[in-house]
Amino acid sequence: MTRKKRVAVLISGRGSNMTALIKAAKAADYPAEIVGVFSNRAAAAGLGTASADGIQTASLAQSSFDSRLDFENALTKILENWAVDFICLAGFMRILTPQFTERWLGRAINIHPSLLPAYKGLDTHARAIADGVSEAGCTVHFVTPGLDEGPAIAQARVPVRPDDTAESLAARILIEEHKLYPKALEMLASGQITYNG
Template sequence: MSRAKVAVLISGRGSNMAALLDATKAADYPAEIVGVLSNKAAAGGLDIAASHGIATASLAQSRFPTREMFEDTMTKVLESWEVDFICLAGFMRILGEDFVNRWRGRMINIHPSLLPAYRGLHTHERALADGVTEHGCTVHFVTPGLDEGPSILQARVPVLPGDTPESLSARVLEQEHRLYPEALRLLASGQVALA
């Protein structure tokens, strides 16, 4: 079985990247992670990837005069890894339209809310402030609008009495670690595609 080549873009500890990596160890999983790229050199996920023999790269956007130059350099790295798909896993940069369109239908993201609710940041705080009874996470295709791309999968968690942003986040993160590998499996095996 030929496996799709995947790059994961991170900015931090890389817990979703680690969940994807664990999934790819199964012999029948249709994708493999060939590279991990971060916009922060200190991102813990880079060490995890390197310890598994996966190529890593870090590019600080502040070192580039323009976002376009930063994203062009990212594209060169990704192309050198010959990636088929990109998974954003806590990559804390808004990507430009040219970059997003270059990878159209081949780039997915995991977001800690039930989109279209709570696009952007601070999703758990906002959900609690609104008094919702249900929260969760969404894997979606990346399109130029922030967190606007079509959903692939969602997972729901109840909001419990006394929840804090931290306790709610922890429950949602458990679902993220289950959901993201399943969504990548669907994408890499051709069972879902961006129309």
């Protein structure tokens, strides 16, 4: 049997997408294993969830470093110690430097709560509702130096209802995120997709 790809998940909070990835990776035929979870917040609830599952965890506060680059160099050392093949960003609330994204180009993916290229950045659900769009959703994409600009790997679509609030739409999209992210990681780890720029 081929070796499972080693994956680190980067979080900033409760890590619900991280939990979905951990659950999927427990299947014997899943091509990836979650070997580490990192957070830029020591109090992130997801660290406890990962630890309870026997997964290595680490956290560093960017405020402890002189620069973003110093912080990311320390993060890279942790990822290298875990010998990771791929990185999954799951609610990691830091904008990464071009140096970091270039270092992991083609091996780092992110999930974003919109149908990219629409609604990059924050407040995606409120912006979609304000624009009166008929559908929203989520996208798993490769991480590149531009914010939410990397090539899409997979998307899931969700109808926008007339009575939707940002919260109700977000809740329905999150259900789809928890299905989509494990599928996208499976495609990447099995070699079904690769980054070609």
